[in-house]
Amino acid sequence: MVGEPKQFWLLMMEINSYAKINLGLHILNKRQDEYHNIITVFQEIDFYDQISIEKSDDFIFETNVDWLDKKNNTCIQAFEATKEKFPNISNIKINLVKNIPTSAGLGGGSSNGTAVLKGMNELFTLKMSQDKLIELSKKISADSPFFVNGGLQVGEGTGGDLSPIESNLNGVYILLVMPDIKIDTKNAYKKCLLKDKTNIKFAGMLGELKNYDLSSELFYNDFEVYVFKTHPEIGKIKLKILDLGAQYASLSGSGSTVFGIFSNKQDALKAHQFFSLHFSAIVTSPKI
Secondary structure, three states: OOOOOEEEOOOEEEEEEEEEEEEEEEEEEEOOOOOEEEEEEEEEEEEEEEEEEEEEOOOEEEEOOOOOOOOOOHHHHHHHHHHHHOOOOOEEEEEEEOOOOOOOOOOHHHHHHHHHHHHHHHHOOOOOOHHHHHHHHOOOOOOOOHHHHOOEEEEEOOOOEEEEOOOOOOOOEEEEEEOOOOOOHHHHHHHOOOOOOOOOOHHHHHHHHHOOOOOOHHHOEOHHHHHHHHOHHHHHHHHHHHHOOOOEEEEOOOOOOEEEEEOOHHHHHHHHHHHOOOOEEEEEOEOO
């Protein structure tokens, strides 16, 4: 879940905007609206951007990075969607401190948009329910609804049909290896070879999660074939993570981030030490 906003006399909100990983991602088929039906397991992780929101006479957007579009991004889209629904509220000033890389499969942009929705809901006492926030977040991105509640959820449809599930990942350590490679998600969908996977069901993934059996083919990421073929170095990262002791490793989303799940902290830190010589890498944990 995007972090609960800290309130300063309802004049300013500070929010942690958390990243996610995908424990398996299957592309089931292409829809008539040109999107794709998928099934995936989202896990929120303790790696985040920081957002502050305050009331303002004029709309202002500030950030610490120069690569983000200052006129059209998910924070601005969230403000505009909320302003359209509640036209009498004032403008706001948004300050976004980015830590999550872009086009990396970690959902940073989607999370940022949802964080702004939640922050505005509190700042202006709009009293939108969780269901209302989820519905509004669908205007931002396919992944944005997940970040309303976060945690561990199965995503179906385009990813926004969500079913929360009980986590069995307490006490594990997650290594993120983030190569400086941008993956175009729309292009990745186009290039993935679709196979009929309509037999893959939520119940099967739930059963494997309860048994902590991430080795099951249910937790394979369909984007890996295309991404590893076009960027072999990313595939090598996955193999090396496994070689260094991870119980499970995978591309997250359409990449380029590869993550490994370790039961032993020392193994995770040793792997981090190896990868940090070549890539941006961190060790984090699931947000339960």
